[in-house]
């Protein structure tokens with residue numbers, strides 16, 4: 437029965453912004469070990485749902501259960517420490533730091549000297565090997581000493597992924613990991629998601645449908661804050677309601 | 689290169705501290721050092737943490753009153769007076785920090801200003817602060833119980849040692865494992881949260897440390913000038929420390945020191961000139977912001993780093 441328990445369960449979750457329901461009662465589960473895609477037109481509420489799951493936003497109502505534990509009342513930092521870590525739709529990096537320092541900030545969470553204002557940061561050099569290995573994984577070895585302001589957009593997204601993976605999360609939430617990337621970068625990131633998903637669960641928002649069909653075990657379609665359809669790629673793609681929802685939207 | 693620039697800065701600073709009393713009036717230098725430390729403490733919060741406090745006079749002034757009271761009424765030795773001043777500033781800082789750090793940007797600045805006004809009114813009303821008169825004739829006492837601080841040279845070197853120690857401490861904090869996380873929070877708070885950092889606890893510690901060091905500057909000033917008055921807790925003092933920091937170069941290690949130097953010197957020479965001091969300083973400040981946006985030290989650093 438252990439495997440049957442989903443890693444993440446959202447039960448009738450709602451979020452209203454001054455009267456407007458961005459998420460209007462969503463119930464869904466993410467199976468442990470799967471790659472689960474969340475798709476839907478612009479403004480469907482996908483990012484809002486991520487914000488709710490990771491507690492960056494407080495749900496107006498509903499319940500969020502992670503690893504069998506009710507996390508509805510937790511702080512977002514506490515959710516991250518439990519093993520659900522998210523990336524952002526807009527690339528999020530520490531811009532005054534080098535690529536390696538970015539990854540090191542994530543690795544530092546495992547240390548007990550985060551509040552040690554008297555300990556010189558030279559002691560953090562022991563993290564360099566781990567950081568460099570993570571950077572190598574995303575193809576940034578040559579750029580590890582560069583300030584992130586010198587990195588191209590795709591490289592920043594890759595850095596963000598390396599930083600997120602540094603936490604070794606059980607559940608990885610990726611908000612449009614390939615948005616704005618060239619075809620080559622998309623291929624590399626997709627391959628990497630597949631690789632890192634071998635021993636963890638991934639929930640991703642993705643507009644690139646070929647990436648979605650290649651990677652995902654299961655797909656949930658969201659429209660106007662509600663679940664429209666759920667199933668395998670083939671099931672979802674042939675659903676008439678999904679076709680209607682995508683009609684006339686900018687991309688799908 | 690950055691390392692070398694900072695190293696050169698340290699050498700210039702230490703040499704200047706040693707020889708300055710033979711060139712300038714020691715009490716003027718003491719004043720500069722107190723404000724330089726105050727501005728450096730402020731910069732620890734704004735430059736490293738990205739938090740713009742508009743109420744730092746509360747910590748400077750609280751410590752000035754408490755240290756002055758400890759010296760005058762309780763008769764405590766010099767070092768103990770500094771210690772109680774710092775403790776009082778840290779305590780007030782912890783409470784104010786707790787109440788303000790959840791807010792961002794202008795809201796944060798406004799809350800710190802409002803809380804600092806509260807301290808101002810307390811200073812006006814409480815019996816031990818003596819309202820408009822303030823605490824006067826605070827005895828300086830002896831340093832280490834041996835050397836009388838009524839000798840201006842002893843006072844100067846004592847202040848210089850305190851300044852250097854506290855300034856080194858700030859350097860240590862900025863470059864600590866804690867400082868690294870605080871910088872990450874300044875760069876991108878949401879990202880730091882998403883990595884699992886409880887950012888409010890880091891901000892609170894940074895705020896309290898900054899308040900404590902501002903308190904050390906205030907306590908030292910009160911004893912050196914035998915005076916703690918409403919000016920020390922007034923919002924203009926909070927404003928001046930912002931000016932000094934921006935003038936010298938926000939987020940640079942030596943910027944606030946240079947800013948305090950320029951500010952106090954200007955104030956000192958303008959006072960005898962009959963010109964409206966605040967107006968002239970304001971005009972110079974606007975000019976500096978327009979001409980060197982990085983502040984004096986920030987611009988020098990840029991020039992030096994570009995040449996090499």
Ligand SMILES: Nc1ncnc2c1ncn2[C@@H]1O[C@H](COP(=O)(O)OP(=O)(O)OP(=O)(O)O)[C@@H](O)[C@H]1O
Nearest residue numbers: 453457458476477478479480481482483484485525
């Ligand atoms: N903080 C907020 N305040 C008010 N409205 C919001 C807020 N955040 C999101 N919304 C609204 O909620 C709806 C859902 O937004 P959300 O960002 O979740 O969509 P999305 O599915 O991620 O879209 P996209 O594909 O464009 O990223 C939108 O109409 C948006 O304008």
Ligand SMILES: [Mg+2]
Nearest residue numbers: 482483484525
């Ligand atoms: Mg979105």
